Amino acid sequence: MLHQTSVVVVVFCFLLVASSSYASVQDFCVADLSLPDTPSGFPCKDVKKVSVSDFVYSGLAAAGNTSNIIKAAVTPAFTAQFPGVNGLGISTARLDLAVGGVIPIHTHPGGSELLVVIQGTICAGFISSSANKVYFKTLNKGDVMVFPQGLLHFQINSGKAPALAIVSFSSPVPGLQITDFALFANDLPTEIVAATTFLDVAQIKKLKGVLGGSG
Numbered sequence: 001m002l003h004q005t006s007v008v009v010v011v012f013c014f015l016l017v018a019s020s021s022y023a024s025v026q027d028f029c030v031a032d033l034s035l036p037d038t039p040s041g042f043p044c045k046d047v048k049k050v051s052v053s054d055f056v057y058s059g060l061a062a063a064g065n066t067s068n069i070i071k072a073a074v075t076p077a078f079t080a081q082f083p084g085v086n087g088l089g090i091s092t093a094r095l096d097l098a099v100g101g102v103i104p105i106h107t108h109p110g111g112s113e114l115l116v117v118i119q120g121t122i123c124a125g126f127i128s129s130s131a132n133k134v135y136f137k138t139l140n141k142g143d144v145m146v147f148p149q150g151l152l153h154f155q156i157n158s159g160k161a162p163a164l165a166i167v168s169f170s171s172p173v174p175g176l177q178i179t180d181f182a183l184f185a186n187d188l189p190t191e192i193v194a195a196t197t198f199l200d201v202a203q204i205k206k207l208k209g210v211l212g213g214s215g
């Protein structure tokens, strides 16, 4: 009888250990960037090769170069730069806006965005898809604004000094499509752009010239 009880206890303990190990979730899946991306993220790097440096990214410490047409820079910490976020549904970026700088109307198809103003004054807003209603406001240091996934939105430095914001995304690969680049930075023929946007041909050609488009 005693023997039988010990066997039962041993079996029970074994089952407990086995079930808890089966129930344990995978802690992380640091991206193996040498393998191709997939719709569910990059394959995981061998855990034996993972170190703390996979979970730390220092690329946001330096200001982005704002000597460009939009006088602004987005420095991303997405999976490609920061493999530790792979599979975690999260990522971040740094936004530098020089005086007069603007992040033109754009969308992130893959995630919602949360913006924190660290320095300066930023006029930011988004446009709903259901009613094309505009929600915009001038944000100051410490203000936080959220931009729902997929909606067109923008940020403008509306102050007299450089502005800095940190943005977070609800995806490690939020994606970015800037409307002006989609319309004017490729070879979509001018007559099709005109027919589908009702813009003047002269304006389209001017923007194609500025943004490197053709056609």
Ligand SMILES: *[C@@H]1O[C@H](CO)[C@@H](O)[C@H](O)[C@H]1NC(C)=O
Binding pocket: 065, 066, 067, 068
């Ligand atoms: C910033 O970008 C401009 C234009 O590409 C370039 O001429 C300049 O050297 C860059 N500045 C720095 C500090 O990298």
